Structure formats: structure tokens, C-alpha cells
Amino acid sequence: MNERYSRQILFQPVGKSGQEKLSNSRVLLVGCGALGAAHAEMLARAGVGKLRIVDRDFVEYTNLQRQTLFSEADAKERLPKAIAAKNRIAQINSETRVEAIVADVNHSNVENLIKDCDLVLDGTDNFQIRYLINDACVKLEKTWIYGAAVSSYGATMTIFPYKTPCLRCIFEEMPSAGSAPTCDTAGVIMPIIASVSAIQVSEALKILTGNFDRLHKSLIQIDVWQNDWRKIKLGKPNADCECCGKGNFEFLEAESIEFSAVLCGRNAVQIAPPKPTRINLPNLAEKLKSYGEIKLNEYLLRLNIDEYELTVFRDARAIIQGTDDVSTARSVYAKYVGS
Numbered sequence: 141m142n143e144r145y146s147r148q149i150l151f152q153p154v155g156k157s158g159q160e161k162l163s164n165s166r167v168l169l170v171g172c173g174a175l176g177a178a179h180a181e182m183l184a185r186a187g188v189g190k191l192r193i194v195d196r197d198f199v200e201y202t203n204l205q206r207q208t209l210f211s212e213a214d215a216k217e218r219l220p221k222a223i224a225a226k227n228r229i230a231q232i233n234s235e236t237r238v239e240a241i242v243a244d245v246n247h248s249n250v251e252n253l254i255k256d257c258d259l260v261l262d263g264t265d266n267f268q269i270r271y272l273i274n275d276a277c278v279k280l281e282k283t284w285i286y287g288a289a290v291s292s293y294g295a296t297m298t299i300f301p302y303k304t305p306c307l308r309c310i311f312e313e314m315p316s317a318g319s320a321p322t323c324d325t326a327g328v329i330m331p332i333i334a335s336v337s338a339i340q341v342s343e344a345l346k347i348l349t350g351n352f353d354r355l356h357k358s359l360i361q362i363d364v365w366q367n368d369w370r371k372i373k374l375g376k377p378n379a380d381c382e383c384c385g386k387g388n389f390e391f392l393e394a395e396s397i398e399f400s401a402v403l404c405g406r407n408a409v410q411i412a413p414p415k416p417t418r419i420n421l422p423n424l425a426e427k428l429k430s431y432g433e434i435k436l437n438e439y440l441l442r443l444n445i446d447e448y449e450l451t452v453f454r455d456a457r458a459i460i461q462g463t464d465d466v467s468t469a470r471s472v473y474a475k476y477v478g479s
């Protein structure tokens with residue numbers, strides 16, 4: 141066993157056999173923003189063998205205050221977060237194999253992303269996708285660790301399908317749009333990211349090394365500014381739960397794919413084609429070159445048009461910055477990328 145893990149192996153609940161288990165594990169990280177970047181770094185340093193990192197976004201300067209894996213160079217390059225994370229982890233631990241996937245997680249791909257992983261960590265920023273993860277993990281009986289952080293407040297819970305309450309047992313209905321604070325409206329400070337991600341990763345290490353008796357078995361809510369720590373003990377799954385009680389996976393079976401999404405904290409909208417496709421970025425750059433200076437790299441194309449900034453990815457998704465109005469963003473997309 142590699143000497144780099146000696147201090148972790150000395151920690152008795154991990155030991156040599158736990159370290160071995162970590163190196164043979166594959167963990168899916170959904171989202172590589174503030175929470176996801178913290179998950180990725182801690183799990184790579186701990187010696188988890190394989191990380192599958194899925195994120196739809198690229199690095200911006202406003203991320204650097206709290207997203208620890210990324211650098212000014214990544215923001216300047218507008219590297220996709222999954223790619224920037226992979227590059228940085230290669231410098232931190234070359235033994236961890238990172239599969240970087242630049243994509244939007246939705247009902248068409250979520251089961252494939254999850255099914256060969258040992259564990260799923262939530263590093264997302266919205267309930268729509270968490271309910272989707274919950275449906276897929278309950279259906280496939282995969283353990284997942286919910287985590288959320290905004291302002292100075294955060295929450296986390298570990299979900300063992302059919303053994304502990306699932307997300308919908310606890311939060312039956314999705315909060316209605318505009319009702320919950322977001323990083324956009326309330327801001328966020330880094331210590332809450334560090335706190336929530338530390339609890340999530342501790343739970344992940346317990347699960348991957350087989351220390352199930354040490355799991356916290358609760359919904360933990362923390363406010364690092366108000367000095368408030370709450371631990372609500374979880375009972376049994378709710379027999380009337382639409383998801384784990386009745387087997388109604390409505391977020392997986394959604395007929396219409398979410399075509400657009402307002403991005404948290406960004407004054408930006410993502411537009412995604414109904415079916416993932418491949419787009420030839422150099423060809424598109426050629427078509428658009430009369431509109432202004434185009435930045436093109438292997439993963440994306442970027443162009444300022446009027447008051448908007450258009451970023452197009454290889455899977456034909458686009459992020460339109462400068463508006464939080466979906467119909468405005470759709471028309472920009474239709475005009476310059478095609479419908």
C-alpha cells in the first residue's frame with residue numbers, strides 16, 4: 141500500500157483494508173461547483189480509485205471565492221468545470237482515475253451515470269435535479285448523499301433506499317420556484333461549503349470502508365453564521381412516499397425534458413436540445429465570425445453578441461449570459477445556434 145495514505149491507514153476505522161476498499165471504489169459526483177469541487181478534492185486525496193465527475197458549466201471568476209479546485213487560469217480559459225477538476229486532480233493524486241463528463245444530468249442519462257457507481261454525492265444547486273437523483277438512486281438501490289448550501293446555511297442527509305427515508309419522504313413536494321433562497325439572491329460564504337462537504341465526505345468514507353454503524357442517520361442542518369447546529373433523527377421510510385413507498389418515479393419518467401434552466405447566481409440561462417447531439421464547433425465558429433471575436437477551445441465556443449454572452453458546448457447546449465429570461469435566451473439560441 142502506498143505510503144501517501146499512511147496517516148489515514150493509522151486511523152483505525154479505515155486501516156489497511158479500508159484503504160484497499162477506497163482504492164477499489166467508484167463514486168459519482170453530480171455537479172462540480174462549490175460542494176462538488178470539495179468532494180472531488182477530498183475523495184481524491186483519500187485515495188478513492190475512480191471518480192466520475194459530471195458538470196454542465198464552465199469556470200468563472202465569481203466561482204473562485206469558494207470553489208477550491210479552480211484557478212484564475214481556468215476562469216480565464218473558461219474551462220468546463222469537469223475538465224478543470226480532472227486536470228487539477230491529476231496534479232493532486234495521479235492514482236485516482238477521473239472520468240470528466242461535460243453534460244447536463246437529466247432523465248435520459250442519469251441511470252447510466254449512476255448504475256456502475258458505488259455511491260452518489262450531490263453537489264448540485266437545485267431541487268429539480270435532486271429529485272431526479274433521488275428517483276434514480278431509489279430505483280437502482282444506490283446510496284446517495286444529499287447536500288445543499290446557500291448563504292451561511294446548509295443541510296445534508298444520507299439516503300439508503302428502502303432502509304432510510306428518501307428525499308421525498310422528508311421533502312414531499314419540491315419548493316416552488318422563487319420560494320427558496322439561492323446563491324443569486326442570498327450569496328454564499330465558503331465555510332458553509334466546507335462544513336456541509338466535510339459531513340458528506342465523512343459519510344462517504346464510512347460507507348466505502350464499511351463503517352455503517354458510525355453514520356449520522358439524521359437530517360443535519362447547520363448555520364455557521366448563526367451558530368446553529370441541528371440534528372433531526374430519521375425514522376423509517378414513509379410508506380406513503382410517492383418515490384420509495386409507491387414506486388412512482390415521476391422525475392425519471394417525465395415525458396418532456398427540461399429544455400431550459402435559469403442558472404443559480406448567474407443572470408444566465410441554459411438551453412439544452414431535447415436530445416443530446418454533437419455539434420461541430422469550428423463550423424459554428426466559421427458561421428458566427430462576422431458577429432464578433434470568437435473564443436474557441438476543444439470544449440466550447442464563446443461569443444459576445446449585443447448585451448449577451450453566448451457559450452456553446454459540444455453537446456449543443458448553450459449558456460446565455462446577460463438575461464434570466466428563458467424566452468429571451470431561447471430566441472438568442474435559435475438565432476445563432478439554431479433551434
Ligand SMILES: [Zn+2]
Nearest residue numbers: 306309381384
Ligand atoms: Zn421516500
